[in-house]
Amino acid sequence: MFGKEHTITEHFPHYFLDYREKLSAEPEDRWSNRITSQDGTWSGNLFEFYFKVIERITSELDVPFHLDPETLMRKADSPVRKALREAVLNTIIHANYYGSVGVVIEKEKNNFVFSNPGVFRMPLDKALEGGNSDPRNPTIFKIFSQLGLGERSGYGLESIYMTWKSKHWKRPSIREEVQPERTTLTLEPVSLMPEHIIKKIQYHLQEKFHLLTPDQLLVLATAYDEGKVSNKRLQNVTGKSPKIIGDELSLLVSEELLIQKGAGRGTVYELSDKFQISNNDNSDNDEGKLDNDEALYDKLLAIASPARDKSRLNPEKMKAIILELCQYRFLTITELSDLLDRKSRNGLRVSYIKPLVQDGKLALRYPETPSHVHQAYKTVSKQ
Template structure:
């Protein structure tokens, strides 16, 4: 993965043991001369039985639940059960593939090529990495990732180390497991400088889904992140609005209006404009809209049969009153 992310990185020239040392997964204490696997190296690359010797409460849990309910049932589950390593690196790789499977987010085109990586994919990667690197592995709760048809949920033991408002705003970071974070950063996963949570929020906003819910709970201490794939308005309301409203124009020029009452454009009102000579004034303005004339009233305001109010096109011709 490092080779794909950074093909010319000098770590790629090292053997496996030197590479592990460079990742700070293995360390030698210069004072005592003792050396061995670091806790970060153990969590990232160790086996479940060995990890539990250092962290008795360590447990990773992924659940894919079939319905938008909180009942404890699943159609797919991944936990350390002896059939795989049970470490964080393998958990990340296996779970991320499950999270994005059948993700109904349209692809985009960039530089003439299909771009599979959407802001939603970025948000899910960040949420998963964020859960793993900020977890307190001495806590009594497991790391839990839940996938439902309408929601992704992430839970890690340990509270936030900054106020919730600051975390959402971004710009500051206080990672609980910095070496783990650095390992993920090396292969392009995770964000620096407190930009991860804002990317999650912006990714969800790109789909006009409900704002992510980030909160803390005590007893036991934990952090929860819920990403609902629900529109800001219920589908029934959106369907009703689609039947009631029509639109014209594109992008910032798009206008929505009630069926049967299309807005009048300036081109419809001012079909033609003529003036007498080169000395055009507001009073010289005359135009026709089909068989109806655009004319002035007693206050020198323009009157159009297509509009329900007069048009003031020049303050100069108006009296002070």
């Protein structure tokens, strides 16, 4: 825990601590930052290694603004920071320092990897339940606990999984190896429900979108992203039992949101025709639905970002954004409200669309029928 590296290795010959950081996407680039217990510039003990790693591994994380109600000071913490701290602690506390390999923690552009010598001392599913504690190094665990670091006994791994789940990120993975024994935890802050896919599902389902549960939305988003899903695939994504997933899939099939194909273990599910362009959609809109042009959709989302980031925006700024959005094609009030993230379509129509039409800055798709069910708007080009 304390002491110097050369003294520690007299008792634990294979003792080695290694933190590697690679934030470049270029494969030929090596580590942009590295800390090892053998570099001679610091003590090389577990205590100092923990704080060095925590400083580096959380350095690029955004922290939401929250005030401590007692001190009225900003709380420089977040659930993700806590989860990463817990992962570092678990790696140190559960390492087998008599093993033949060292502790390795890696931070890359899209993932965090925590690897320690030794395997679980209890079944993994029991460890994930929470409340079950069997630290390999109880004295190290006790010292960190007395310093106020780490979750309460037996809940560290569960809290990491719950944090990733609350963010709708890819489920953490744990791999155990033998000869030599090693346990590796990989955390990827990769969204299972990308915003552009959620907006597409919302566009297709309209009011029914808000009736979906988080699990149902995750199923549809996975099917949208991957083309099809299976019960087994969703088990890996959600961590839930086959029965629970099967019930959700059956419900989505009965609601005609998914189509079942195949049988038995080969059963897969695809999105239904509710997510396709119908003939009625095309009859009044030869451009088709906006989200079919993914490049344009992403471009419009970027243009609308100032409005999406603020619930209140200067009216003139909002009008300028609307005009920029509508310069590429006719957009309906539904498409505009979704792009701008404004729930009140009527408010958007009355406060912005109508004045812009009256000023001759927006043109109607159906000028002879202002209240047309498929009415859409396009910016009038300057001559």
